[in-house]
Amino acid sequence: MSSVLDQHDVLGQYTDPPFPYDFTQGPDVVRSHEDARRGGVNCISLAHLAMSDLFDIKLPPGLHRAEMYVDTMYFEDVADSDAMRCGDIVWFGIASPAIEPEDFIPEYENGVLLNWAAFPVKHATVFTGNRDHNGDPLLLHATRFAGMSTIWPMSKFPEYDTYRRRYATRRLIQLARV
Secondary structure: OOHHHHHHHHHHEEOEOEEEEEEOOOOOOOOHHHHHHHOOOOOOHHHHHHHHHHOOOOOOOOOOOOHHOOOOOEEEEEEOHOOOOOOOOEEEEOOOOOOHHHHOOOOOOOEOOHHHHOEEEEEEEEEEEOOOOEEEEEEEEEOOOHHHOEEEEEEHHHHHHOOOEEEEEEEEEEHHHO
């Protein structure tokens, strides 16, 4: 595993220069930085790249947004934002969903989630390990609102309907035991 200083340097490569945002460029398409520069990234493919670069972990490409959020083989919950470490995944979504994530029943066809739009958790971000001058965690993510990969303070996400609610913070299990 990289040192903390190296981790911050690793995450800087995602915003200098930024990767273009493209919703269709999921982890099954984007498997390298070259793929990301050529076709763009979405929030999940960016999270996959960050896990690979930070921790040398190649997550299965089938872990898209809903699958990654509920995954317990690779990830476990982090108690609160004060306990966050560089590389933790912070999940956002709509504030008042029609169905809560734990009640969501996925419908698949040929391995593709058909009802993905109904899943209330809409966005994954990666904690950079840094905080702004107010102590607000700084989160790396790829967003359509900026059109690229960028870093925002956690307090900025509720300004957008699809990011209004913070659902969870999760950490790679192998790192949680370190």
